[in-house]
Amino acid sequence: MAESLEAVTLKLLAKNPVNRYPTAEDLRSDLRRYREGAHDLRPVGPAPAAERPAAPSSQAGAGYGRNVRTRRDDGLRRTLLFTVVLAILLVVLGYLVVEFVNTLGVNDEGPVPTQMGLVEVPILIGTPLDEAREILREARFSVQIDYEVNADFPENTVFDQQPSAGTRLEQADTVRLLVSRGTGPMVLLAVVGDAIGDAIRDLEAMGLVVSVVDTEDPVIPAGQVIDQSPPAGAEIVPGSRVIVFVSSGPAVEEVPDLANRPVLDAMNIISQLGWQASTVEESSQVVPEGQVIRTEPPARSALAPGSVVQIVVSAGIPMVVVPPVVSLLEASAVSALEAAGLEVNVLYETLPTNSPNSGRVISQSPMADVEIELGSSVAVVVGATEGAEGEVPVDATGDTGDDAGDPGSGDVTTTVPAGG
Structure with a gap:
């Protein structure tokens, strides 16, 4: 090198x-x-x-400074790149969240209908009819039965169903069962416990004639089959008659007329008829205390066993409080007492001439605020002064003022012998 x-x-x-x-x-x-x-x-x-x-020389130091700046620039670029990548990831994540929420059916238009309320139709082909009906009713489906001749399946066996098994339906939707008549006599379907409408439909689908007999029953609800003839499982041919006995509910009785009977006797009668008795008191001026005024429901009403009959018992004549009428003018006193439901007996007492109590009540019996029976008599004593020719004029108009003793000021006057 x-x-x-x-x-x-x-x-x-x-x-x-x-x-x-x-x-x-x-x-x-x-x-x-x-x-x-x-x-x-x-x-x-x-x-x-x-x-x-x-x-290090000055030139080397300058080079080192440039290297530091370069590294700082590289760090800034890496930070910027990381920020951009993070922002992109957040956007993608937000989009995925929105898509996930939309798949759940949550949007501005409300929830999207789901399949949660649907029930899957079970496999019923080859199942005996009674068992198939029970399965469908437990799943809350309505059942339609049609019979056809089918040599491949025994009688009263499901050989087809509509819709097919696995189909999802809402509760109360109808599942149609095609049932084999077989090649011999049919076996009668069990309808005891069914609603009368369902029983008639299923039996007529077998080609049978149905007769309905209403029967009172204290327990089984009205409209439900309680018996059948012939019984379930009997061999039968199309066109035969089947009698179904249907509950009409408990027997009803008419409420007897118990008016004016002692309350204990009335309660015993109600109990013997299978009802429950309750009592309530009410004042009466006609029916003696402790006797029946009426019943609720009233007499001759039809009532089922176990119902409640309310017996209205007389509490006797109502009591009223005697109003105070002393110092009132005669007419005002009479009006107040009659308004309270009391009878008034007016007596007069002679007073000296020019007495301020002339024409006014000076005493009453019973006294004020005493409680007495409605319709009782109250005696009031009205003061009267001697008038001309031995007559005692009394103001009966109810007018107030100083002219109460003036015989010409009232519409009605009552006289008593002078000195009387």
Whole structure:
């Protein structure tokens, strides 16, 4: 190797960075000179840095500064590149998140319908009809049965289904079963426990004539088949008659008329009829206390066993409080007492001439604020002064004022004998 090229190599491999080429441009310059024939490229001065470190010159220091700036620029470029790559990754990640959310059906237009509410139709071909019906009803499907002659399947066996197994349907959708009649007599389908509409449809699909008999039953809900004749499993031919017994619900009874009966007797009657009795009191001026006024529901209403009958019992004649009427004019006192539902008995007492109590109530019996039965009589004593010709005029108009004793001021006057 030429000494000049060896010098370039040693400078590249110098242990001390100060003795290396400060920039790539310096290295390129020496290599260009070597290629152009300048073979004396050995460093001038002390031994190479690999043998003895040389003191940095001002030129070497300047080269070192340029190298530091170059490294700083490279770091800035790497930072910028990292930032750009990170931004691109974030954009891609955001796009993937949006696409994932859209696949879940979440968008501005609301949730997209999913298949969560659908149920898969099971395999029923080759299954006995009773078992197939039970499977479909447990899955909450509606069942339609059609019978056809099929020599490949035993009677009352499903040989086809529509839709096919594996199809996903909503609950309450209809699954049609094609059932083999076989080659011999048919076996009667079990319909006990079915709704009457389903039972009639399935039996008529077998070519049978259906008769319905209503039967009272305290437990089985109305409209449900409780028995059948012939029984399930019996051999039968098309055109035969099948009787189905359907619950009409519990037997109903009419509520009897219990008015004016003692409450205990009424409660016993209600209990014997299979009902529950409750009581409530109500005042009555007609029905004695402790006796029945009426029932709710009223008499002759149809009622199922276990129902509640409310018995309205008389609490007796209602009580009222006597209003205070002392010092009121006669007419005002009578109006107040009658408004309270009481009868009024007016008595008069002669007073001295020009008495301020003339025409006014001076006493009452019973006294004010006493509680008495509605319709009771209250006596009031009204003061009266002697008038001309031995008559005692009394103002009965209810007018207030100082002319209460003037016989010409009222529309009604009541007289009593003078001195009476």
